[in-house]
Amino acid sequence: xxxxxxxxxxxxxxxxxxxxxxxxxxxxxxxxxxxxxxxxxxxxxxxxxxxxxxxxxxxxxxxxxxxxxxxxxxxxxxxxxxxxxxx
Numbered sequence: 001x002x003x004x005x006x007x008x009x010x011x012x013x014x015x016x017x018x019x020x021x022x023x024x025x026x027x028x029x030x031x032x033x034x035x036x037x038x039x040x041x042x043x044x045x046x047x048x049x050x051x052x053x054x055x056x057x058x059x060x061x062x063x064x065x066x067x068x069x070x071x072x073x074x075x076x077x078x079x080x081x082x083x084x085x086x087x
Contacts, residue, residue, distance in 0.1 A: 016046065019043040028048070032055070033056060034058055035060075036059070036063075037060075038062055041063030041064065044058070045060075
């Protein structure tokens with residue numbers, strides 16, 4: 001098991017662009033499972049969608065920032081459609 005936890009200055013606002021830079025240094029496509037919490041949930045969802053990366057499992061814990069995120073509001077229906085096909 002490997003953990004990649006971005007370390008940002010907690011006194012500054014964290015933006016998607018900073019997360020994206022960090023995620024670009026990792027081989028995210030090779031991961032079997034990603035677990036994200038809070039603001040990391042919409043960040044990883046957007047990152048995976050932008051790069052068309054498919055995972056076996058994506059675990060979202062206490063997600064924040066999903067509502068009002070124009071990008072995610074467009075792609076969430078597509079993502080949940082795939083989940084419905086698996087049921």
